[in-house]
Amino acid sequence: MISTPPVPDPQRLRALHERERRRYVDTHPRSAALAAASAPHFLWGVPLHWMRDWALPHPLFVERAQGHRVHCVDGHAYVDFCLGDTGAMFGHSPPPVAQAVAAQAARGLTAMLPGAMLAAVGEALQRVFGLPRWQVTLSASDANRFVLRWARAVTGRPKVLVFDGCYHGTVDDTLVDMAGDGRTLTRASLLGQVHDLALGTVVVPFNDAAAVDAALARGDVACVLTEPALTNCGLVPPAPGFLDAVQASCRRHGALFVLDETHTVSSGLGGYARVHGLAPDAVVVGKAVAGGVPCAVYGVTDDLARRMMAAKDAAPEGHSGIGTTLSASLLALAALQASLAHVMTADAYARMEATAAALQAALEGVVQRRGLPWSVTRLGARMELQFCPQPPNDAAAARAAMDEALERALHLFLLNRGLLVTPFHNMLLVPPMAGAGDVAAVAQALDDFLAEIAA
Ligand SMILES: Cc1ncc(COP(=O)(O)O)c(C=O)c1O
Structure with a gap:
């Protein structure tokens, strides 16, 4: 079984996470107000309780979603690698x-x-x-x-x-x-x-x-x-x-x-x-x-x-x-x-594949430079950053490689820098309209995150 490497520095990770939570709250007052207004009407304040699974102090309310961007009600734009957990895999509102x-x-x-x-x-x-x-x-x-x-x-x-x-x-x-x-x-x-x-x-x-x-x-x-x-x-x-x-x-x-x-x-x-x-x-x-x-x-x-x-x-x-x-x-x-x-065309898949391959290479480069025994497993336009040196062979190995504290801090850190990843583990989906600038932004954000929590 593949074992999980320790978080580089748990104390730094906790401090980073706390700062990012405050940053999210400070920069999303309108989402906070809508969350408060919805709370009396919906269980946990959301229409589907999974919407609380995001690593967020309160839900992010969407103003609109188009192409590979989600715009929130507080005026921030996010490059979306979650894409509604696949429902919008070819971009929002094609x-x-x-x-x-x-x-x-x-x-x-x-x-x-x-x-x-x-x-x-x-x-x-x-x-x-x-x-x-x-x-x-x-x-x-x-x-x-x-x-x-x-x-x-x-x-x-x-x-x-x-x-x-x-x-x-x-x-x-x-x-x-x-x-x-x-x-x-x-x-x-x-x-x-x-x-x-x-x-x-x-x-x-x-x-x-x-x-x-x-x-x-x-x-x-x-x-x-x-x-x-x-x-x-x-x-x-x-x-x-x-x-x-x-x-x-x-x-x-x-x-x-x-x-x-x-x-x-x-x-x-x-x-x-x-x-x-x-x-x-x-x-x-x-x-x-x-x-x-x-x-x-x-x-x-x-x-x-x-x-x-x-x-x-x-x-x-x-x-x-x-x-x-x-x-x-x-x-x-x-x-x-x-x-x-x-x-869902051959042309769309060709673009997704090319950008996804570039993103995989960029993330692998960051992980290698930081000396971490992690891997990036890819299936066409879908990839996963996993905290294990080789892709897992079964669910037991995949579970052993998970680290919830690390994931949640990373997801929030990325979101505060305009990047959405799927709330469940570290999955990223690459839509046809994503490009080199988006790849560079994720790689830079991951590198900044790792630099801050390095032991
Ligand atoms: C492989 C697979 N099949 C089926 C489903 C169910 O999809 P839905 O929730 O749209 O019914 C999911 C949802 O994540 C899935 O990952």
């Missing part, structure tokens, strides 16, 4: 999506009937992601939940397999942890959980192909659901050959191979599976797929589509447990069409 949304808004938002653009959307999904048959949902959580239900329905098997450290949204079956002895545990932090999730889920370590094969050999697993690289417990890349081995085990044991590409769509056009020549039975893409408008999609092979339709035809009349009323609304389809045609 003009083609904004225009399509405005035009559609004047012509109907939702009707529970398909819009005239549907066939074009299907063609675009197949062109980009390669799979022929699709369904549209409101969120990636929903898409994953529904794919698991389909997988159980078509295989007649009760269990699903996920990896330790996974996150696939608010999908009960996936909200599990792995005990020290390898048992599957219901995640302790879940609220209101009454079912033992170990009854329907098997969890194994990422990058352990033998454990996957052994679990699938029991014959009761409907599907493996995974991100191609874990991105939610720190970035854990797949070892060479690991995903091919999982895919082969799935084929051998009659389980479906499902890839959640919601974050790994950063890898390149069509997502990690397309870029690396994998052949999943189903793929889920959410968040950024419609340019930030609530929408997600799941695509399946022709063979799986036939099995899904047969399962539905054979079931008694009534609710399938799959779908929600606002899914595939006219608004979402219009945004999806514009995003696939004009935003």
